[in-house]
Amino acid sequence: MADNTKSPAPTGPLAGITVLDLSRVLAGPWCSQILGDLGADVIKVEQPGQGDDTRRWGPPFLQDGSRDSAYYLCANRNKRSVAIDIARPEGQALVKAFAAKADIVLENFRVGALAKYGLDYAALSAVKPDLIYASITGFGQTGPDKDKGGYDFLIQAMSGLMSVTGPADGTPGAGPLKAGIPVTDLSTGLYAAISILAALQHRTRTGEGQHIDLALLDAQMALLANQASGWLNGAVEPKRLGNLHPTITPYQDFACADGSVIVALGNDRQFHQFCLMLGRDDLADDPRFTLSSTRSDNRAAFLPAIAAELAKWQSADLIAAMEAAGLPVGRVNSVPEALALPQVAARGTVQAIERQDGTEVRFVGFPGQFSKSPVNYRHAPPRSAQDTRGVLAGVLGMGDAEIDALLASGVVADTL
Template sequence: MPAPLPLDGVRIFDLTRILAGPTCTQLLGDLGADVIKIERPGEGDDTRRWGPPYVKGEDGEDTSESAYYLCANRNKRSITLDLSKPEGVALAKKLLAECDVLVENFKVGSLAKLGLGYEQLREEFPRLVYCSVTGFGQTGPYAKRAGYDFLAQGMGGIMSITGTPGVEPVKVGVGITDVMTGMYAATSILAALRHRDRTGEGQHVDCCLLDTQVAWLINEGTNYLVSGKVPQPLGNAHPNIVPYQVFPTSDGHLILACGNDGQFQRWCDLAGADDLKGDPRFATNPLRIVNRDALTPRIAEYMKTKTTDEWVAALEAAGVPGGPVNTIDRVFEDPQVKARGMRIEVPHPLAGDGTVPLIANPVKFSGTPVEYRRAPPTLGQHTDEVLGEVLGMSAEEIAAEKAKGAI
């Protein structure tokens, strides 16, 4: 018998959509939680319609499931529940009595209007861990604003240091603030569950995009706090390490990442750059940072003398970090990515060939490996199953709720 997954027995009432919240609940589902995704009848998660591309059906035509939706919704069960109706709210509370965690990303105050706010539920469900994922948090002057990843990247400073100097600010190519907020939320929920299991007390976990993006400034944010100097965009260069950037080769581009003085000296030996190796201006990393403008163009000239593949092989043999800039198709063909199993195929009821390709969870457990138990669900796919299994409702009782428009 395989060991139970870490969160086996934990049930999540998932009131999230788009990316940040679903990233959180997908991670919890990957770890074994029973995630019940609550969706509005006839509508569902907004991202279901965020295509193309869509899953192709047996006829080769687009289905209703977008690739965007697929990216953050595996290992969940979908039920439809109309929370605008008292009957829907009543069913929600019955389900909450059987759940350990509620995760929601409604605007501040919206669920309270339905009687599902944290303060309204805490006495009835004292063990419930209630996690809110919003744009700006539950407090402060921006609390009631709608928040989006793009806004958080701008307001949180990352765009001011991303891209090439002298051009307009650039966002990260994926919704990284959403993703990181989801990860912080998942980690916080695990800690709150640990506390609940020890004390019997649930609590409210408040996660937001802006806070996460400010935290994600990491070294550049701390550089500013310590020095008082406002960081500027450096293109592909690093503020604290030189050389650590992209350089043109004779046939493409390569990342050279010398994280210490020994690696830089070994690169000089590979390149035949005795002039740079012996130059006192470049002897240490702090000196290379001060003299960045003098050093970088000279490194670039040496990098043009070999192809990308020649440099990759030479750098690896010498123990100097470096690598190509892969397009996404090459990422999934990379032998290391293949060896780590980062592409998976999951059975899906709408897919013409029976499965949909997904990106794997990156965490490898020695004793309780991640299981891909469920494909991202179709809208309301598990309504009857969940209500029957979790609440013990009969087919007739479920039909009556449908007739009332609750589900």
């Protein structure tokens, strides 16, 4: 049983807000973790005997007896876990009781799946009229694809993201690539959190709750940003360019004598100064290259010369020279190298919290730093159902005998 009296009190701006989290895997849990970091009390409902699917998405696993995966750990801090069988009427009654005390319900079941249990928005908003109910699905609650399952990799392909990611046609390894992180799930979680915060403000102003419909496809389409705008407003179809930028040049990796660096020059002044630093005044003054609007069109005429100049440099010397000139430059780091950066340490980006048994879980913390209501880390990612008894008692006011009966019946479960 979780002893929540020993947990730090929430200090974030959402302290006092309660989230009933019926979601699993990544997009939903990523959203609820954000809300938890911001101070909300997040009650994570899991399937008895099963738990969140991502608990088994390893290796690597946490070596603490639970064998929870590192994948699960990245998205489930600041939550309390209860296990409820929502297929049974008694379980449905418990979820409704929790919803009556919640501000937000978050779910990512297929369209219509929760209606058969009486746990959809219509049913729960009847219990709590000002409830904010957020649904995350692959394709949304409407449209011809609403009943299809959606997965991050699938949506990266369908959305067009992979058509602009990867080496250019005609180059080695050409072909579409997915991003190295599940960017569709993560961005949908972010959009869900943003939408929920907006709905909370609407409720504060009007007293009204509402249903929020989030789709992976919609979120990933929104992230096409300049690439979509280029087609919609300029009739230019985006293509894969590898590490080149469609409109900014040079904005790519270059090989130095001892490794690669990223040169990211975002304006004409920076390009001019960069050329002078390299001793290539001719490139700085060439009318084909002086303006960003024409530099990308003529990149083939000067990039080989830039590459040849940079190949003479040691990477550390180039970085030092460019930083002294105020020009953006950096190494291509591995994940361990990035996590060990002095800047990352100075910002307190990497945090740690202990589970009940003392096992330390390390994680990358919430990036926003609040001057008045800072986030804090109160609960390590919970073992499945570890808080069932404590939450039933503390939130619903149940006594030991009632909880024992539910456990014996299998309607709820405690730690796997």
